[in-house]
Amino acid sequence: MKNASIKDVAKEAGVSKATVSYVLNDTPHQSISEETAARVREAVKKLDYVPNLNARSLSSRKTKLIGVVIPQTEPGREFLFSNPFYGDLLSSAEYAARRNGYHLLLSGSESNQSYMSIARNRGVDGIIIVGAYPTKWLDELHELSIPVVLVDTYVKDPVYHTIGINDRLGGRMATEYLIKNGHRSIAFVCGQIEDQGVVQKRYQGYRDALEGAGIKVKEEHIYSGNISFEYAQAVAQEMLKRGKKETAAFVSADILGMGLIKGLRRLNLRVPRDLSIVGFDDVYLAKMCDPSLTTVHQDIAAKGTTAVQFILDALSGEPGKQEKILPIELVERESVQKI
């Protein structure tokens, strides 16, 4: 039951392949009589014809595919998302793409090979890159001559479209909120602090706030491991081991906050009674945990849809590079206590 090809349709309708193509795409500046068009459409229906996008891509050099590269957060870990943030982002992007006749090609990033490969082999029309990567990897993208959108990537001189938030400000907001609530000994808990990554900026915001309040930043208050629930759980113990002088913690991602809550719980410590926590991202589960997490909210879905929109714009000839800094806000929930 082989699929019908355009040739079959042409034969069935008694016209040439070109005519069929013109009808199906209603190509501008090509006139086709209504009767012929009708005949073609009828043949299409009869043969249950669907165009082969591969063939179309080959000749039109458009694949209607958008590549999405997501960091393999823990090296050596098998799975893509240790952070639900990515799932949220991905699902909104998928929807936006599908609405516009595009599909998403997914790739974890073991190295720059992964995205160079989907770009060059697969010929995706555009590529969305999430997270921080070594600058020289990103430079290679330049050779690609397809629209590139960087999400949550700080580069000195962005030649690509970019979407992000003011992570530094967010870090400051979170920390200032804690300070405002009377905390002066505040931990910073995060995964890897990558160069040019969001965590680095959030960390800077943390320092900004402390310095602004005349509080000294202490090395012993920094907990950096990997961005996972498990690590954050371990941090709770580490805190005690270090003598727990903190009354609060700012964590660079909600999932770390959840781990911390749980870790403390095991040690019979309570949030926010024994430690106040402010998170970051406001992933959907931030409101689900107990206590629910006071966190810096960002519109993750907007990140995904905007990324797709930038690609689409560029593809439709929109000139110039687009940049978007999405707004953030601190949402107060239950994980912070005034002292």
Place this chain on the structure above:
Amino acid sequence: MKNASIKDVAKEAGVSKATVSYVLNDTPHQSISEETAARVREAVKKLDYVPNLNARSLSSRKTKLIGVVIPQTEPGREFLFSNPFYGDLLSSAEYAARRNGYHLLLSGSESNQSYMSIARNRGVDGIIIVGAYPTKWLDELHELSIPVVLVDTYVKDPVYHTIGINDRLGGRMATEYLIKNGHRSIAFVCGQIEDQGVVQKRYQGYRDALEGAGIKVKEEHIYSGNISFEYAQAVAQEMLKRGKKETAAFVSADILGMGLIKGLRRLNLRVPRDLSIVGFDDVYLAKMCDPSLTTVHQDIAAKGTTAVQFILDALSGEPGKQEKILPIELVERESVQKI
């Protein structure tokens, strides 16, 4: 900076396109001298040639693409995963595919069109379908003549490969566990009970357990809405409105358990003190919430990787249909109290 094509490589190496192709694929039963092969490889390197997979697909009729269809759980909702289960599944599948030179093409399922489309237009080599769909939609897949793996789909007479768990048994285990802990008035909370879906089976297991214990199944103990945190939160209120006779609840997905915990919390009720809860799936956040969720554990990652493996096997000529029922087990955590 156009990409080099096989033609350029051929010219550079002073051979024909065919020879280049043979060298690159080291086609069986085609002999090429070592010198020629070396010359070709050198030309490839020099021109930085990467084969165009679209063209390759066109002639070889293999796209090295696996389609993944995930239910758009809430109709009209914009996003793919209201249930973290899908993210977990997807990420493991992506990894397995990538390890084998395949990519995943993602599609939410608004109707059968979505997967028929990726199968026929995009020509994916295989397709993984997650969740329950109307039987007649699935029947259409038959026309596709590509390997199909159904994950978590109950069909009467599976002509496709299938992967699942014994959902009915799981439902029974969960419910019996509650009964064993002294509960006799047990709610069942779920999203949509779709025909042939996992929820229906879990529900049957729930009934099995109750009947086995001589407890009458009461309509008023069934709460069916949609599979979301918000719905489950609302259920808490609904329970009170109905006079809350339940001492325990079995929820068809962990996320519902989390919502229920939270909803009760708002009403100043505690889990497990005021209501014991058993979940299902053991998504990664089941252990993160407070209290952590006693739940029926299944190996979600294995579902994803096995699905990919089945596709791969079929593609490499493995005959016959494969079926796998993955083991489940009840993991005891903190959300159930003995009464």
Place this chain on the structure above:
DNA sequence: CGCTATTACTTAACCGTTTCAGTGACATGA
């Protein structure tokens, strides 16, 4: 009426691969 435009097509080249069917050159066996 003759010339140019316009309409409604068709032809054929092309996109970048794979692969079947040759084709010489040389080696081998009878």
Place this chain on the structure above:
DNA sequence: TCATGTCACTGAAACGGTTAAGTAATAGCG
């Protein structure tokens, strides 16, 4: 010595579309 086989390669068709260029018929215009 000659048929036969193997080796190492080439030519060209095919995959299923798009699209530039060409053509025949009709319409419009002075």
